[in-house]
Amino acid sequence: xxxxxxxxxxxxxxxxxxxxxxxxxxxxxxxxxxxxxxxxxxxxxxxxxxxxxxxxxxxxxxxxxxxxxxxxxxxxxxxxxxxxxxxxxxxxxxxxxxxxxxxxxxxxxxxxxxxxxxxxxxxxxxxxxxxxxxxxxxxxxxxxxxxxxxxxxxxxxxxxxxxxxxxxxxxxxxxxxxxxxxxxxxxxxxxxxxxxxxxxxxxxxxxxxxxxxxxxxxxxxxxxxxxxxxxxxxxxxxxxxxxxxxxxxxx
Amino acid sequence: xxxxxxxxxxxxxxxxxxxxxxxxxxxxxxxxxxxxxxxxxxxxxxxxxxxxxxxxxxxxxxxxxxxxxxxxxxxxxxxxxxxxxxxxxxxxxxxxxxxxxxxxxxxxxxxxxxxxxxxxxxxxxxxxxxxxxxxxxxxxxxxxxxxxxxxxxxxxxxxxxxxxxxxxxxxxxxxxxxxxxxxxxxxxxxxxxxxxxxxxxxxxxxxxxxxxxxxxxxxxxxxxxxxxxxxxxxxxxxxxxxxxxxxxxxxxxxxxxxxxxxxxxxxxxxxxxxxxxxxxxxxxxxxxxxxxxxxxxxxxxxxxxxxxxxxxxxxxxxxxxxxxxxxxxxxxxxxxxxxxxxxxxxxxxxxxxxxxxxxxxxxxxxxxxxxxxxxxxxx
Amino acid sequence: xxxxxxxxxxxxxxxxxxxxxxxxxxxxxxxxxxxxxxxxxxxxxxxxxxxxxxxxxxxxxxxxxxxxxxxxxxxxxxxxxxxxxxxxxxxxxxxxxxxxxxxxxxxxxxxxxxxxxxxxxxxxxxxxxxxxxxxxxxxxxxxxxxxxxxxxxxxxxxxxxxxxxxxxxxxxxxxxxxxxxxxxxxxxxxxxxxxxxxxxxxxxxxxxxxxxxxxxxxxxxxxxxxxxxxxxxxxxxxxxxxxxxxxxxxxxxxxxxxxxxxxxxxxxxxxxxxxxxxxxxxxxxxxxxxxxxxxxxxxxxxxxxxxxxxxxxxxxxxxxxxxxxxxxxxxxxxxxxxxxxx
Numbered sequence: 001x002x003x004x005x006x007x008x009x010x011x012x013x014x015x016x017x018x019x020x021x022x023x024x025x026x027x028x029x030x031x032x033x034x035x036x037x038x039x040x041x042x043x044x045x046x047x048x049x050x051x052x053x054x055x056x057x058x059x060x061x062x063x064x065x066x067x068x069x070x071x072x073x074x075x076x077x078x079x080x081x082x083x084x085x086x087x088x089x090x091x092x093x094x095x096x097x098x099x100x101x102x103x104x105x106x107x108x109x110x111x112x113x114x115x116x117x118x119x120x121x122x123x124x125x126x127x128x129x130x131x132x133x134x135x136x137x138x139x140x141x142x143x144x145x146x147x148x149x150x151x152x153x154x155x156x157x158x159x160x161x162x163x164x165x166x167x168x169x170x171x172x173x174x175x176x177x178x179x180x181x182x183x184x185x186x187x188x189x190x191x192x193x194x195x196x197x198x199x200x201x202x203x204x205x206x207x208x209x210x211x212x213x214x215x216x217x218x219x220x221x222x223x224x225x226x227x228x229x230x231x232x233x234x235x236x237x238x239x240x241x242x243x244x245x246x247x248x249x250x251x
Numbered sequence: 252x253x254x255x256x257x258x259x260x261x262x263x264x265x266x267x268x269x270x271x272x273x274x275x276x277x278x279x280x281x282x283x284x285x286x287x288x289x290x291x292x293x294x295x296x297x298x299x300x301x302x303x304x305x306x307x308x309x310x311x312x313x314x315x316x317x318x319x320x321x322x323x324x325x326x327x328x329x330x331x332x333x334x335x336x337x338x339x340x341x342x343x344x345x346x347x348x349x350x351x352x353x354x355x356x357x358x359x360x361x362x363x364x365x366x367x368x369x370x371x372x373x374x375x376x377x378x379x380x381x382x383x384x385x386x387x388x389x390x391x392x393x394x395x396x397x398x399x400x401x402x403x404x405x406x407x408x409x410x411x412x413x414x415x416x417x418x419x420x421x422x423x424x425x426x427x428x429x430x431x432x433x434x435x436x437x438x439x440x441x442x443x444x445x446x447x448x449x450x451x452x453x454x455x456x457x458x459x460x461x462x463x464x465x466x467x468x469x470x471x472x473x474x475x476x477x478x479x480x481x482x483x484x485x486x487x488x489x490x491x492x493x494x495x496x497x498x499x500x501x502x503x504x505x506x507x508x509x510x511x512x513x514x515x516x517x518x519x520x521x522x523x524x525x526x527x528x529x530x531x532x533x534x535x536x537x538x539x540x541x542x543x544x545x546x547x548x549x550x551x552x553x554x555x556x557x558x559x560x561x562x563x564x565x566x567x568x569x570x571x572x573x574x575x576x577x578x579x580x581x582x583x584x585x586x587x588x589x590x591x592x593x594x595x596x597x598x599x600x601x602x603x604x605x606x607x608x609x610x611x612x613x614x615x616x617x618x619x620x621x622x623x624x625x626x627x628x629x630x
Numbered sequence: 631x632x633x634x635x636x637x638x639x640x641x642x643x644x645x646x647x648x649x650x651x652x653x654x655x656x657x658x659x660x661x662x663x664x665x666x667x668x669x670x671x672x673x674x675x676x677x678x679x680x681x682x683x684x685x686x687x688x689x690x691x692x693x694x695x696x697x698x699x700x701x702x703x704x705x706x707x708x709x710x711x712x713x714x715x716x717x718x719x720x721x722x723x724x725x726x727x728x729x730x731x732x733x734x735x736x737x738x739x740x741x742x743x744x745x746x747x748x749x750x751x752x753x754x755x756x757x758x759x760x761x762x763x764x765x766x767x768x769x770x771x772x773x774x775x776x777x778x779x780x781x782x783x784x785x786x787x788x789x790x791x792x793x794x795x796x797x798x799x800x801x802x803x804x805x806x807x808x809x810x811x812x813x814x815x816x817x818x819x820x821x822x823x824x825x826x827x828x829x830x831x832x833x834x835x836x837x838x839x840x841x842x843x844x845x846x847x848x849x850x851x852x853x854x855x856x857x858x859x860x861x862x863x864x865x866x867x868x869x870x871x872x873x874x875x876x877x878x879x880x881x882x883x884x885x886x887x888x889x890x891x892x893x894x895x896x897x898x899x900x901x902x903x904x905x906x907x908x909x910x911x912x913x914x915x916x917x918x919x920x921x922x923x924x925x926x927x928x929x930x931x932x933x934x935x936x937x938x939x940x941x942x943x944x945x946x947x948x949x950x951x952x953x954x955x956x957x958x959x960x961x962x963x964x965x966x967x968x969x970x971x972x
Contacts, residue, residue, distance in 0.1 A: 050471070076473035088468040090461050101461050104454050105473040113482055115455040120256050122454070161472065313761045364956055367665055367760050371907055372956055375949035378900060382949075387942030512900060516768060523765060581780050587772030594766040595754065 003028040003169055003200050004049070009058030011044055018044040019055070020224040026169070031201045033215035033232075035208075037244060041224040042204045046173055050082050051075045062169065073110050079168035085177050087154040089161065091147030095138055098146050098157055099129035099164050106165040129164060136160040136190065152183035156190060163194055172203045176210050188213050212236075220244065256452055265445060268531070272437050276430065287429045289545050293538040294436035295497045298443045300521040300533035302490020305447060306483045307519070308528035309456060311463035315370045315515050316357070316377030320350040320488040322384065322510030324495025326391065329398045329505045336408035337400070337420045339427055339435065339500040343493060350492020351485055358484035362477060365466075377512055384507040397506035420500045432501040439497060443490060444534070450486070451530055459483050491518075520590055526600025535601060543582055550578035636812045637929045639801065643818040643887060645925020646825030650880035651898055652905040652917035653832060654873030660849035660912035661869045664752055665760050667767040670899025671774040672874050675743060676736050676881025677890035678778055681787050683732035687713050687725050727792045729886055736882045737875055744874030748867045771895065779892040786889035791817040817886050824883050828876060829918055835872075836914070845869055849912055904952040910965020920963060924948050
């Protein structure tokens with residue numbers, strides 16, 4: 001079943017056409033990678049899906065909800081979470097608090113004025129967030145201030161924050177950018193592990209190692225247009241992809 | 252930090268604080284601060300700073316216009332005296348409502364921007380209020396003279412007409428001056444502190460801290476930062492309005508100078524000095540600044556000569572001359588210097604300073620223990 | 631028409647002062663990335679340079695003239711400024727021109743103040759939050775203000791313009807209006823010319839020197855300039871000192887228009903910030919244009935005809951403009967897109 005459907009999306013910055021009539025759909029349960037050379041429009045594409053940028057034309061449908069024109073927090077509330085290229089976490093707060101916030105957002109909505117409730121008495125939130133920390137292996141660091149974590153742990157925390165909301169769709173923007181090989185592998189393992197939860201994922205990625213160990217479907221973007229789509233094995237061998245992406249060299 | 256909180260601990264914390272506030276006339280007497288006028292100021296500005304801290308300390312939005320709410324609260328309180336009577340309760344309630352509405356309007360517009368722009372927007376609104384209070388709003392504010400209660404005012408609940416004594420706010424017969432006035436302010440401060448404590452521990456409080464830390468992550472987590480910040484802004488405006496009302500309850504006169512931006516600067520100073528984002532810090536900072544203002548500014552050359560009398564004469568004269576710059580009229584200078592030192596060396600304020608000292612002490616005691624135990628296995 | 635011309639002229643000199651302060655503010659913000667709340671205090675310091683200089687020149691030598699007596703029968707005391715005693719006519723000339731001459735005194739003083747301020751304090755705040763910068767410079771402003779207050783007292787100290795330009799010109803007559811309708815003090819004209827000259831000098835400096843080029847590049851893209859291996863730090867100091875001097879001389883020349891007191895800096899600071907915001911953070915032409923624009927707007931708003939329609943508008947016009955600009959066009963009139971637009 002289709003979970004996300006992008007139709008006829010165009011986006012220009014001044015005279016530069018960043019996205020050219022992009023049609024794209026994601027099947028439920030898939031790990032769908034979007035790859036492409038630098039400047040292919042990957043980030044613009046993601047930003048159009050998540051409400052950070054408004055596409056000039058076209059529609060983004062999530063199930064039967066139209067995401068175009070929705071605010072980022074509204075998009076999140078319908079079940080789409082996003083992981084950023086550089087982990088976006090609450091650096092001044094403890095790890096536990098970092099997880100509690102999305103947990104509460106999921107339960108209480110966009111805004112709730114619980115100014116007189118005690119958070120340390122809210123068993124549901126405490127347990128859920130603690131459980132999530134355990135799942136990603138950060139439970140023993142729960143009182144640590146998030147800003148002091150290593151980059152790999154920050155990424156793990158951000159993932160945990162997204163997962164604590166049980167999203168239907170998870171968008172990952174280069175989740176292993178700037179990571180050491182060990183951290184990259186850890187992140188891949190983690191992503192595979194949460195794959196069991198049947199969360200649909202869209203991954204934008206540079207690193208082919210990550211793409212081929214995670215994705216079961218790949219879309220190739222070049223100069224703002226989709227040039228190929230299919231299973232990873234097919235994409236590997238596609239000459240058009242090699243031409244656009246690698247300048248002809250073999251993968 | 253989070254794991255340490257519990258309702259029982261907070262209750263103890265609150266009770267200790269309440270006991271300390273209520274016994275201030277006793278334990279502050281030895282340092283010359285045990286008289287009601289000053290104690291009233293401690294409580295009033297403590298409340299003002301506590302409210303300011305809910306906005307600045309938690310969300311990081313630096314408002315340079317909070318004096319406007321203080322002024323609105325003051326004017327509302329005096330109008331309540333004039334129209335309804337000298338009871339402080341309706342005055343306080345109406346002041347909170349009026350300043351809340353005013354804060355909602357200003358906050359709604361100002362919070363469309365953040366950072367310096369927010370600071371300048373709030374400053375602009377406060378300056379506009381101040382200028383208008385001085386000029387065209389004279390029918391409401393009585394301009395430069397200041398608004399006061401007159402014998403001829405209706406005062407419906409009191410029955411109006413002439414009274415025997417001077418017009419002083421009174422709570423069912425208890426006049427709100429002297430110690431009675433202080434205890435009224437102190438109780439209001441305690442209520443304010445209790446609410447602030449609950450906000451700090453609440454889901455709302457943590458959302459405000461999230462606003463300060465990372466608004467981008469917040470929006471992508473399904474939360475809209477704007478209403479959270481606006482709520483904090485309005486709450487802190489209400490605190491300011493209540494503080495303004497207390498000023499008029501202890502002395503029924505409201506003047507526009509209360510709204511000047513230097514007054515806004517003062518509450519920023521108090522909060523930073525004590526420690527923004529901490530519960531006790533702003534109150535501590537407020538008391539310290541008011542103490543400086545009242546006690547320090549009363550120093551003169553005579554008292555300085557007495558203090559430095561032990562020095563040899565050739566030293567005494569220059570020491571007195573230099574320190575003379577910082578006391579009396581010059582206490583603002585002391586304040587400015589202190590303020591700079593805090594921002595430069597101790598951005599967390601005095602509360603952070605205490606925490607650091609505490610940590611150093613702990614470490615040194617730990618070290619001595621460790622070195623004691625470490626020698627044993629080495630043998 | 632004559633009224634409009636009059637208000638236009640009235641707004642210009644105030645606008646000149648706003649423009650000069652705002653120019654320095656935005657220069658500092660654009661290159662150093664620092665929000666300087668002590669900039670008004672620098673303006674005030676400049677004004678007090680003029681006061682100090684004048685006081686120094688006015689020190690008097692008391693002689694007695696035994697041939698004359700006062701009404702009380704004691705010998706008449708004659709007080710002569712020593713500078714006239716020692717230097718005769720030249721001394722008298724210097725005293726007469728003490729305000730413009732004190733620029734020569736103010737420039738080194740302000741350079742030094744700027745240098746010390748940047749090296750001693752501002753430097754450490756480049757990487758701190760804007761709120762911290764605001765707070766520490768706000769504290770500094772209080773300190774400067776209080777030091778001046780303890781030295782010169784709280785009352786305004788009037789300074790007089792040189793005799794030659796003490797009167798007022800009947801500008802209206804030049805344009806064919808009846809005499810006495812549009813009268814404009816000479817000194818304000820001098821101030822206007824002076825402001826234009828300083829603004830021109832700053833722009834020329836930035837436009838035509840290598841140093842200025844680096845500064846402009848730094849305003850456009852701070853990170854990249856840092857990567858070019860250019861010693862930004864030293865240039866920052868110079869930029870700050872220049873901004874201090876501009877604010878200082880603006881203060882010196884403003885003394886005959888507004889008798890300086892210790893808190894004049896704060897009054898001008900708030901307005902200058904508004905000017906910077908309206909012009910666009912980090913835009914030098916914007917700061918100048920907005921300075922004059924707001925000065926003129928302010929004088930129009932204080933016309934009785936306008937006040938009759940909108941009571942109190944003269945009190946709030948500048949802030950109102952700032953609010954509207956911030957909400958509608960947060961980058962200001964001439965700010966670059968994307969600068970401080972969140």
